Amino acid sequence: MVQSEAVLVSHDTSKCIVCDVRSRSLFPNCDELELEKLAVHVEDLNFRTDVPLYTEGDAVNGVLKLRRGMVKIVRTAVCGRTRIVRVLGPGDVIGLEAIDLASYGSTAIALTEVSVCRISLKVIQQLAKSSSGVRMPILHQMQRALREADDWLVDLNFGSARQRVCNLVLKMRRFTNPDFTVLLSRNDMGSMLDLKHETVSREISHLVHEGAIERLNKTGRLYRILDLRLLKCYKDPRQSTS
Amino acid sequence: MVQSEAVLVSHDTSKCIVCDVRSRSLFPNCDELELEKLAVHVEDLNFRTDVPLYTEGDAVNGVLKLRRGMVKIVRTAVCGRTRIVRVLGPGDVIGLEAIDLASYGSTAIALTEVSVCRISLKVIQQLAKSSSGVRMPILHQMQRALREADDWLVDLNFGSARQRVCNLVLKMRRFTNPDFTVLLSRNDMGSMLDLKHETVSREISHLVHEGAIERLNKTGRLYRILDLRLLKCYKDPRQSTS
């Protein structure tokens, strides 16, 4: 019940040196000495499932580097309904859209157990100085986020319910093993695709019956991909003449 | 017919110094001497309506700073249908999502007569060196673009057709005079909202009949806003019980 219990902080600065997630993507050019200096401004944080990492309106004091787990970024429209605008995984940087702003405009919620590093703005500035122009890692991360946002719009919010669900199934493939897909709750999927959870469920069932995917566990989260062509080339039922 | 006629290039480097659009947003800290050096790598370009500024697959050699007119960013989904993912106006930077990449993943098309400055990557790198961390103007522009992308998703691609059209009408208000709204063609609006042009037309007509907006010209592009409350608090017809 006490939410602060969900956050465990550790200050083991030596971790930055061995953590290849961070060094590879954000500190590619730093040697060990530089990393040690930066690590003072880096905190390790852990969150349990369904706990917010930050909430709309919270003060911004850095970015979060996601090391383990998945996070959803949620925004509420004027009408009060909420919408998932992004889902982030290991290696992604959380909170880029609020960098150089005072407060967050969205809420980040842990979809699983999550481990992140909070990287203070001081470190970001340090990074900017030590790197050259467009090679700047933080710039690269933002460019990636921007392209991801466009993908999200084009692939997941366009066309029929069937097309959207197909594209989501494709997007959620484990890239370590592309034969498998891990989905979210039907409600979350609906919030990503602007569909109701019943519609999502129906479309998934349809894909199973067609033989495109196969359910692997009872909770309906893990599936094996059987027919990639079916998922990719799905006709829009709204415009197919067959 | 000869498309290259649509592009007029001038190399008047002295313009950078007097162009407040550029200096304000991208070179806030540069003095005149620095500006002169940078201006060598800045080209002035002009495009006619409906002419692409760049096309998906084109090589990236800088970003475009939009000085005059409006530009739509278009992407084609796997199924072949195209979608407008962004509309940019004066002051916006075009092509940020392709910075540090080899080629564009989208197409930019002039919605009106357009004037831009092409700013080479050299200048961007120069900018990064002379500024400090999160204050970096290009970073600020990217952060703005990212937040805009999220707004786009939440406001324009969520809920009923009526809500979407209302939010688009609100988004397209002239901020110099918020009583007026300038819309695009019904097809372009449909491509932004994931609606057919007939549906867009119907919803606009509905808003006119309700007295929320008033048509001011015959082509159906310019409207006066009569009742802001009606536009903002529109009930979703799919969930209203009245």
Add this chain to the structure above:
DNA sequence: CGAGCGCTTGACCGGCGTCAACACCCGTGG
């Protein structure tokens, strides 16, 4: 004046939202 384009409006119908019922999983308490 006719051709072409964009906007509007109507008729029809199909996909998706809504409501409902039910199955299943899991934690709690008897």
Add this chain to the structure above:
DNA sequence: CCACGGGTGTTGACGCCGGTCAAGCGCTCG
């Protein structure tokens, strides 16, 4: 051990929003 209750996923019936097709109008340009 089973009973119970809440949360999530699935499936069906039905109604309505929005896509589709079509016709007609006004504007622009040759």
